[in-house]
Amino acid sequence: MNTYGLILAGGVGTRMGNIEKPKQFMELMGRPIIIYTIEKFAVNPELDKVIVLTPRQWIKHTEDIVAKNIPENDRVVVIEGGSTRNETIMNGIAYIEKNFGLDDDTVIVTHDAVRPFVTHRILEENIRLAKEYGACDTVIAATDTIVESKNHTVISDIPDRSVMYQGQTPQSFKAKLLRATYEGLSEDEKNILTDACKILAMKGVPVRLVEGEVHNIKITYPYDLRVAESILGGNTAC
Amino acid sequence: MLNTVYQLKAPRTFELAFSDIQLDNEHIIVRPRYLSICNADQRYYQGLRPEKVMREKLPMALIHEGIGEVIYSPIDEYKPGDMVVMIPDIPCEEDSIVAENYLRSSKFRGSSTDGFLQEYIETVPDRIIKLPDGIAPQVAAFTELVSVSFHAIKRFTEIAHERRDTVGVWGDGNLGYITSLLLKTMYPEIRVIVFGVNDNKLADFTFANQTVRIDRVDESIYVDHAFECVGGVKAASAINQMIDVIRPEGTISLLGVSEEFAPINTRMVLEKGLRLFGSSRSGRSDFEGLMELYRENPGLSYYLENIVGSVIEVRDLKDIVKAFETDIHKLIGKTVMVWNE
Numbered sequence: 001m002n003t004y005g006l007i008l009a010g011g012v013g014t015r016m017g018n019i020e021k022p023k024q025f026m027e028l029m030g031r032p033i034i035i036y037t038i039e040k041f042a043v044n045p046e047l048d049k050v051i052v053l054t055p056r057q058w059i060k061h062t063e064d065i066v067a068k069n070i071p072e073n074d075r076v077v078v079i080e081g082g083s084t085r086n087e088t089i090m091n092g093i094a095y096i097e098k099n100f101g102l103d104d105d106t107v108i109v110t111h112d113a114v115r116p117f118v119t120h121r122i123l124e125e126n127i128r129l130a131k132e133y134g135a136c137d138t139v140i141a142a143t144d145t146i147v148e149s150k151n152h153t154v155i156s157d158i159p160d161r162s163v164m165y166q167g168q169t170p171q172s173f174k175a176k177l178l179r180a181t182y183e184g185l186s187e188d189e190k191n192i193l194t195d196a197c198k199i200l201a202m203k204g205v206p207v208r209l210v211e212g213e214v215h216n217i218k219i220t221y222p223y224d225l226r227v228a229e230s231i232l233g234g235n236t237a238c
Numbered sequence: 239m240l241n242t243v244y245q246l247k248a249p250r251t252f253e254l255a256f257s258d259i260q261l262d263n264e265h266i267i268v269r270p271r272y273l274s275i276c277n278a279d280q281r282y283y284q285g286l287r288p289e290k291v292m293r294e295k296l297p298m299a300l301i302h303e304g305i306g307e308v309i310y311s312p313i314d315e316y317k318p319g320d321m322v323v324m325i326p327d328i329p330c331e332e333d334s335i336v337a338e339n340y341l342r343s344s345k346f347r348g349s350s351t352d353g354f355l356q357e358y359i360e361t362v363p364d365r366i367i368k369l370p371d372g373i374a375p376q377v378a379a380f381t382e383l384v385s386v387s388f389h390a391i392k393r394f395t396e397i398a399h400e401r402r403d404t405v406g407v408w409g410d411g412n413l414g415y416i417t418s419l420l421l422k423t424m425y426p427e428i429r430v431i432v433f434g435v436n437d438n439k440l441a442d443f444t445f446a447n448q449t450v451r452i453d454r455v456d457e458s459i460y461v462d463h464a465f466e467c468v469g470g471v472k473a474a475s476a477i478n479q480m481i482d483v484i485r486p487e488g489t490i491s492l493l494g495v496s497e498e499f500a501p502i503n504t505r506m507v508l509e510k511g512l513r514l515f516g517s518s519r520s521g522r523s524d525f526e527g528l529m530e531l532y533r534e535n536p537g538l539s540y541y542l543e544n545i546v547g548s549v550i551e552v553r554d555l556k557d558i559v560k561a562f563e564t565d566i567h568k569l570i571g572k573t574v575m576v577w578n579e
Contacts, residue, residue, distance in 0.1 A: 029258055036258075039239035043267050043310040043358075045318035071263050072312055116240055117256075120269060120309075120357055121553065121579050211553075215254065232240070232256050 002106050003127055004175075005041040005050040006092040009034055009062070009113035010081035022058060023219060024113040025065075028228055033219055034062070035069045036116035042070055044120070046127050047109070051095060053081035053088045054113075086182060089196055093175045104176055107131055110196060111170040114219040117231070123170065125210045130172035136208040137197040138216070139165035168212040171196050181205060242357040244558060244579070245297035249285030252555050253297060257352075259360045267310035268322060268359045268366060272379035273552075273575045274303035275565045277469075278495065279348060283562045286497070299352035302326035303382040304577075305375060306359060306366075313363055322366040323381045324359060325525055339389070339519040346519065355558070357579070367525050370533050376549050376574045377542045381528065382520070383572075384542070387417040388531070389524040390465065390491050390517035391424060397515055398463045398489035402428050406483065408452075408476045409467030410434025410443070412545055412572060413493060417467050418446055419541050423531065431461060433479070439570050442544060452479060462488055469494025474501055477514075481506045489513040547571025553578050 009024045024034040034052070041050040054062050062078045070076065079095050081088035089110055096102060107130045111118060122138055129136035142164035148157040173196070182190070182199050193199060197207045219228055239259045247253040259267065279300040281287050287295075308320040316322070326347035329338035338344055347353040369378050405428050407418040414432060422430050422445050431448045433455070434440045440449040450459060464484050468476040473496040480490050481503050490512060507514065532538055547568045550561040552575045565573035 031258075031260075036240050039259075039261060043239065043261070045307075045309050070261055072261070072310065119242060119579070124578075232258075 002103065003047050003131075004092070004096055004100075004106070004108050005044070005047045006089060006108050006110045007034070007037060007041060007050065007052045007113050008081065008085060008088055008110060008169075009052055009054040009058070010085065010088045022055070024054075025058070025061070026219070026225060028116065028219070028225065029232060031069065032065055033116050033228075034113045035065060037111065037113050037118065038066060038076060039070060040116070040118050040120070040123065041109075041111070042073065042076055044123055046124070047075070048100070049096075050076045051092050052076065052078045052113070053092055054078060056080045084193075086190070086193055086196055086199065090179060090182065093179050096175065102176055104174065105131065106175045107172060108175045108178070109170045109172045112218055115169055115216055116219070116228075117213065117216045118170065119213060119216070122210060122212060122216065126170045126172040129208045129210060130174060133206065133208045134177050135171075135173045135197065135200050135205060136210050137171050138168045138210045138212040140168065140212045140214060140216075142166050165209065167195065167197070168216050168218070170210075173200070177205070239358070241360075242579075243299050243352055244355040244555065245299050245352070246282055247297045249292075250283060250559070250562075252558055254555070255297065257356075259358060261310065261312075263312045264362065265360050266308055266313070266316055266363055266366065268306035268324060268361060269309045270304050270306040270324075270354050270356065270359060270577045271321070272305050272375045273301045273354055273577050274380035274383070275301070275562060275573045275575070276303055276348075276380075276383060278302070279353075280562070280565060281497075282348075284566070288497070295349070298348070299355040300348045301353040301355045302346065302348040303380045304354040305369060305378045305381065306354075308366075309358070315363060316366070316368075321369045321375070321378075323369055323378060323525060323529075324354060324361065325365045325367070325522055326353070326382055327519055327521055328365065329521075338521040364522065367522070367529060370529055372536055373532055373539045374543055374546075376546045377539050379574045380542075380572050381525065383412065384416050384420070385520040385524045385528045386493070386517070387413065387420045388528045389520040390417065390493050391420055392524065392527065393515065393517055394463065394465070394489065394491050397513060399487060401462050404429040404431060404461045406431045406433055406461035406464040406480065407446075407467060408433045408464065408480055409469075409494065410436055410439040410449075411467065411570060413469075414465075414467040415443065415545055415570075416542070417465050417493065418443060419538070420531075421465070422446065423535050423538055431459070433476075436569075442570075445541065452476070455479065455483060459483060460485055463490070464488065465491045465493060467493050469496050471496070471498055473498075477502050481510070481512065484510065484512060486510040487512070489515065492516045493518075545571050546574060548573045549576060550574070551576045551578055 150156040328345040464480040
């Protein structure tokens with residue numbers, strides 16, 4: 001299969017207003033958010049391994065909650081992340097190379113630990129498109145108008161909403177393609193990157209789109225946790 | 239694990255709900271792959287069930303016919319990648335006399351508990367069966383419906399007297415097609431006559447010994463036993479015609495579902511000493527028996543492919559609605575959803 005899940009749990013959670021516990025360990029319906037996310041990856045038969053990347057001081061904690069919640073967990077490993085999102089991904093690729101070997105078709109499916117609502121369909125399409133095209137990003141069509149302001153005071157542009165999308169995760173890549181492109185960036189270029197897909201996009205490498213889900217939310221703020229609880233308790237009609 | 243459940247909230251309105259599946263050492267997780275729409279699903283979707291029933295049962299995920307792929311299994315018998323048929327009947331007790339599908343305590347997917355319209359199905363191993371090779375997945379999707387006919391025929395062989403030269407099947411829809419096909423496959427020596435209303439539909443029953451329009455039945459036509467696969471408002475007239483056509487001491491097997499009571503000619507039932515028995519749903523032993531029949535008769539799958547009406551890929555709620563609306567307008571045939579949501 002040669003396909004690996006990388007669950008990015010690098011955040012220390014200060015935005016949750018609780019520096020003691022990173023946001024991925026906050027509980028949703030009585031269980032840590034990250035467990036729901038890992039479970040979705042752990043039951044996906046297309047993934048050889050699920051690699052959870054977390055700050056060093058949270059590795060044991062993560063291992064413990066995985067052991068408690070996921071009986072068949074031999075495909076799940078917990079390792080240390082990096083200083084930035086992209087360095088964390090590079091750590092994951094280095095781990096794969098060291099332990100399982102890398103080839104041109106090795107695919108990584110990178111995902112925020114705090115997006116537990118990711119669906120089986122999104123994962124399947126990520127794997128398929130990354131294998132076929134080399135890179136893909138999960139998005140939903142923008143519903144709000146996007147306003148650009150370069151000086152943070154006045155509008156510099158209002159892009160056409162019909163071509164705007166909101167980024168979610170997973171973002172999936174052929175690992176060697178991503179790493180080679182990343183390593184070719186200057187330090188300045190690396191410093192302005194907040195998004196792995198941008199590594200490829202800024203070098204002109206095509207990144208395909210996977211249709212996300214409105215409910216594939218990122219639980220970043222306390223408000224998001226309430227929204228997640230509401231989604232689980234209430235319903236979305238169509 | 240957060241599992242997306244696609245529930246019918248009100249007629250023609252689906253909604254997303256979520257359940258939490260906790261992985262353990264007893265349950266298998268199945269990813270639904272091919273799902274088939276049944277008339278029972280349509281009665282909920284279109285709001286044709288009595289209002290009280292709708293109120294009590296909704297919101298609920300529909301669909302009780304489907305196959306899926308095992309994606310997680312804590313037991314050796316099943317491995318990820320195995321394609322399985324899912325049994326919708328969920329028995330809650332054992333009984334030495336009453337079959338699981340007749341126990342009032344049993345639950346049934348898409349009727350008394352959420353059906354297969356879900357991202358994942360959490361199940362005990364007893365409620366899935368591995369699919370034999372060689373069956374087209376769009377046919378395997380409606381295995382449950384085929385198992386209902388299998389179950390009824392099995393009961394028929396236990397109940398009906400042994401003069402079985404000619405057996406009539408009333409109904410030229412899906413259930414009539416499947417029942418007459420299985421009857422002919424399981425008992426090739428029986429002369430099977432199919433009674434229907436539509437010449438075009440009856441022309442598809444190529445395996446039957448004879449097809450007859452119900453308005454052209456004369457005194458030369460008789461049957462030793464009969465299966466009723468009509469249901470709905472036409473069930474009563476079908477049953478009364480069966481009572482007329484059947485020979486004394488024959489057995490009538492009732493399979494068609496109707497919301498209405500059916501007034502029938504009980505005087506003639508008494509005079510002829512007829513036996514009427516009902517069959518509904520099926521149990522694990524029927525699924526197992528049917529899998530064996532599939533293995534022994536590879537041609538069955540080809541016949542059943544003829545009644546696959548539409549195959550629709552489903553990626554979101556809108557696609558589910560599209561599949562149900564397409565199914566409403568079909569003349570005959572099963573609507574199968576390729577489940578990619």
